[in-house]
Amino acid sequence: MSKRFTSKAFLFYFSFTVYQNISAQDNPTYNDCGGTLVKPAESYAVLTNPGYDSKYDNNLHCIWTLEGGEKTLLQMKFWDMNIEPGDGGSNTTCEYDYVEVYITTMEESRRFCGFNSPDTVFNGIGTLTVTFHSDDSVNYRGFQATFQVRENFDPCEGDPCQGGGTCEVDTVSLGSKCICVPGLSGENCEIDVDECLSDPCQNGGTCSEGAELDSYICDCPTRWQGHDCEIEKESPCMPNPCMHGGTCEEIDVETAECLCGDGYAGEFCEIKTGCSNPGIPYLDEYRRFNKGTILQFSCIDEYYLHGIENSTCLVNGTWSTELPECYREGTDPGGDEGLSTWSLVMLGLGLAVGIKLIIFVTWMIYKSPWTFFGKASAFTIHDGAQMQRRRASSTRSVQTSSVYSVSDEISSNSKS
Numbered sequence: 001m002s003k004r005f006t007s008k009a010f011l012f013y014f015s016f017t018v019y020q021n022i023s024a025q026d027n028p029t030y031n032d033c034g035g036t037l038v039k040p041a042e043s044y045a046v047l048t049n050p051g052y053d054s055k056y057d058n059n060l061h062c063i064w065t066l067e068g069g070e071k072t073l074l075q076m077k078f079w080d081m082n083i084e085p086g087d088g089g090s091n092t093t094c095e096y097d098y099v100e101v102y103i104t105t106m107e108e109s110r111r112f113c114g115f116n117s118p119d120t121v122f123n124g125i126g127t128l129t130v131t132f133h134s135d136d137s138v139n140y141r142g143f144q145a146t147f148q149v150r151e152n153f154d155p156c157e158g159d160p161c162q163g164g165g166t167c168e169v170d171t172v173s174l175g176s177k178c179i180c181v182p183g184l185s186g187e188n189c190e191i192d193v194d195e196c197l198s199d200p201c202q203n204g205g206t207c208s209e210g211a212e213l214d215s216y217i218c219d220c221p222t223r224w225q226g227h228d229c230e231i232e233k234e235s236p237c238m239p240n241p242c243m244h245g246g247t248c249e250e251i252d253v254e255t256a257e258c259l260c261g262d263g264y265a266g267e268f269c270e271i272k273t274g275c276s277n278p279g280i281p282y283l284d285e286y287r288r289f290n291k292g293t294i295l296q297f298s299c300i301d302e303y304y305l306h307g308i309e310n311s312t313c314l315v316n317g318t319w320s321t322e323l324p325e326c327y328r329e330g331t332d333p334g335g336d337e338g339l340s341t342w343s344l345v346m347l348g349l350g351l352a353v354g355i356k357l358i359i360f361v362t363w364m365i366y367k368s369p370w371t372f373f374g375k376a377s378a379f380t381i382h383d384g385a386q387m388q389r390r391r392a393s394s395t396r397s398v399q400t401s402s403v404y405s406v407s408d409e410i411s412s413n414s415k416s
């Protein structure tokens with residue numbers, strides 16, 4: 001409620017109290033049964049029911065109207081009330097006779113009867129309607145009231161609302177009220193709301209007022225984002241950007257580093273360096289060896305190594321030697337177990353069947369599946385703890401079964 005209007009209303013009401021002794025002779029007086037009221041040229045006009053000087057008639061229904069607009073302030077006050085009361089002497093039920101007041105901005109009309117004038121000064125904007133009603137029996141003097149009118153009534157005059165706020169007339173107080181733009185408050189929108197008071201930044205964010213009136217800015221800790229720091233950033237390692245089994249290491253919330261396995265390099269381990277698996281089974285899919293790595297091969301018990309023991313990963317990405325192979329002791333590389341024994345027996349039995357038999361046996365050795373029968377078929381690859389776990393058995397599709405033992409890498413260059 002505007003203080004300014006409060007004082008106006010007081011003065012206006014005060015003017016009524018001055019005219020306690022109404023002079024109907026000096027002011028316009030309406031005492032017909034209904035009709036149009038006009039703004040009094042004097043400070044106020046007097047309104048009574050017909051017959052106020054003695055008794056009103058039965059079966060009256062008089063309606064007076066004063067048409068007003070959006071800036072027409074109307075005020076009315078009863079000074080005398082002498083109307084048949086309602087049941088039980090009620091001055092509120094008014095079942096029989098009554099006088100009723102309505103002004104456009106009033107929530108509802110007010111109806112009176114009985115013998116006491118309401119103290120209320122009826123204020124409103126717009127059109128005033130007064131109705132007097134009497135039934136077919138019991139009548140009294142009636143009522144006397146005054147009304148006054150002020151045109152161009154505008155509590156919003158001078159635009160009291162700051163910062164682009166909208167001024168409206170409060171229909172209850174008839175003062176002004178400000179509808180403030182977001183970010184401002186106060187009776188005249190003179191207060192800049194501190195949006196940070198509600199502590200809107202989450203997860204440790206720091207709040208500061210934004211450039212706009214109703215805005216704020218959250219300075220979020222590194223792991224958080226979003227207007228209110230409500231969104232947690234994903235780790236730069238999710239998903240893992242490192243290829244070929246590389247390990248992602250988070251440096252901070254926005255940067256990560258790939259730790260590449262042997263034989264891989266590049267920001268994402270996307271570059272192949274060094275040598276690929278020389279033929280050792282059961283190695284990791286991505287297992288590679290750095291340049292300069294020397295592998296030493298040996299065979300398990302009861303087998304001997306055929307080939308060169310050491311192989312080096314060369315600068316051009318190839319191995320210095322071919323993979324050696326393991327043979328069961330007592331057999332020849334490229335030959336087969338028991339071949340010489342068979343040959344001696346065959347020679348002893350005679351050359352007549354020997355040649356054909358040799359041909360047959362040779363066929364047996366090289367073509368039939370029997371040649372693989374009884375051959376060892378186990379690899380043991382010693383390449384550190386990880387390789388130990390990969391101990392397994394297999395048959396190789398070479399002429400001889402192979403039983404490997406690959407030693408720890410004797411030397412290994414740092415990552416290239």
Ligand SMILES: [Ca+2]
Pocket residue numbers: 084096097134135136137138139
């Ligand atoms: Ca009556």
